[in-house]
Amino acid sequence: MEKYDCLKLENQLCFPLYACAKEIVRKYTPHLNQLDLTYTQYIAMMVLWEQEEVTVSELGRCLYLDSGTLTPLLKKLESKGLITRRRSEADERIVLVRITPEGMKLRERAAGIPPQIGNCLNLSPEEAKTMYDLCYKVLKCL
Amino acid sequence: MEKYDCLKLENQLCFPLYACAKEIVRKYTPHLNQLDLTYTQYIAMMVLWEQEEVTVSELGRCLYLDSGTLTPLLKKLESKGLITRRRSEADERIVLVRITPEGMKLRERAAGIPPQIGNCLNLSPEEAKTMYDLCYKVLKCL
DNA sequence: TATAATTAAATTGTAAACAATATAATTGAA
DNA sequence: TTCAATTATATTGTTTACAATTTAATTATA
Numbered sequence: 378m379e380k381y382d383c384l385k386l387e388n389q390l391c392f393p394l395y396a397c398a399k400e401i402v403r404k405y406t407p408h409l410n411q412l413d414l415t416y417t418q419y420i421a422m423m424v425l426w427e428q429e430e431v432t433v434s435e436l437g438r439c440l441y442l443d444s445g446t447l448t449p450l451l452k453k454l455e456s457k458g459l460i461t462r463r464r465s466e467a468d469e470r471i472v473l474v475r476i477t478p479e480g481m482k483l484r485e486r487a488a489g490i491p492p493q494i495g496n497c498l499n500l501s502p503e504e505a506k507t508m509y510d511l512c513y514k515v516l517k518c519l
Numbered sequence: 520m521e522k523y524d525c526l527k528l529e530n531q532l533c534f535p536l537y538a539c540a541k542e543i544v545r546k547y548t549p550h551l552n553q554l555d556l557t558y559t560q561y562i563a564m565m566v567l568w569e570q571e572e573v574t575v576s577e578l579g580r581c582l583y584l585d586s587g588t589l590t591p592l593l594k595k596l597e598s599k600g601l602i603t604r605r606r607s608e609a610d611e612r613i614v615l616v617r618i619t620p621e622g623m624k625l626r627e628r629a630a631g632i633p634p635q636i637g638n639c640l641n642l643s644p645e646e647a648k649t650m651y652d653l654c655y656k657v658l659k660c661l
Numbered sequence: 662t663a664t665a666a667t668t669a670a671a672t673t674g675t676a677a678a679c680a681a682t683a684t685a686a687t688t689g690a691a
Numbered sequence: 692t693t694c695a696a697t698t699a700t701a702t703t704g705t706t707t708a709c710a711a712t713t714t715a716a717t718t719a720t721a
Binding site: 380381383384385386388389390391392393394395396397398399400401402404405416420423424426427439440441484487488491492494495497498499500504505507508509511512513514515516517518519 | 522523525526527528530531532533534535536537538539540541542543544546547558562565566568569581582583626629630633634636637639640641642646647649650651653654655656657658659660661
Binding site: 557560592612613 | 677
């Protein structure tokens with residue numbers, strides 16, 4: 378065990394994780410292009426397909442993103458007519474993000490995507506589950 | 520099993536992977552700031568600490584990055600004096616990236632970082648190994 | 662009640678990422 | 692040999708990401 382072994386790319390856990398995430402997102406891209414969505418826009422829509430209205434900060438907690446990322450992204454989704462943004466009347470600091478009927482319609486077409494990605498990952502259901510659990514274990518303790 | 524279940528964030532494998540990679544990179548940031556490196560610059564340096572000279576495309580294959588990302592990044596590292604860039608004489612299309620003594624010096628300080636990250640991941644060595652293997656399994660089949 | 666502290670979003674600035682395209686050098690085929 | 696394909700890198704344009712800061716609203720405290 379040499380002094381600098383821990384600096385070898387092949388001994389890193391973070392690097393394959395980083396590369397893997399990046400490459401899977403790239404796999405999504407051609408499918409998402411058909412919906413005119415980027416990956417980040419897509420996961421934001423996922424939250425809204427489940428929950429008609431959320432605040433920007435709730436969305437940020439769900440997606441591990443901050444307002445610096447979300448504000449321009451949400452403006453983009455708004456300009457496409459998929460969501461609306463309005464200040465809460467009860468607390469003017471809060472912006473409420475709501476999905477539009479147009480946005481809800483996309484769900485149908487989006488539902489075809491995950492199975493197609495799943496198929497090309499080459500993992501057994503057990504392996505996928507293991508990976509899923511390990512990711513959340515890391516995320517929980519940051 | 521409902522029609523849209525596959526669109527729930529909690530049923531995605533890609534999302535936790537994406538979030539996990541992002542959050543770990545964020546963990547690196549304060550340590551890398553002390554070396555005046557970003558994460559991507561850091562993994563590029565990792566390749567060069569192992570291999571004194573590489574072409575841009577070799578580096579891209581190692582890191583799963585293309586010239587659109589690497590060119591500006593390498594110019595940055597060059598401006599910091601950590602690497603040099605020059606065209607190959609045998610084939611003028613190729614750019615050779617070489618680490619400088621200055622760049623080599625950084626290795627010493629960088630060696631302290633991986634252990635600190637490892638400690639806060641909350642994974643057993645076996646879990647880390649499993650995750651590592653699964654990432655590479657996915658990467659291999661893209 | 663006045664003011665300090667906190668909170669929520671937005672803004673600014675920098676870097677990363679990549680598709681698409683451009684440029685230039687090299688290789689291959691007619 | 693000439694010109695078409697290929698290869699390597701660079702450039703352009705868009706989006707992502709985030710730290711740091713700003714603005715505005717709300718809450719807590721003196």
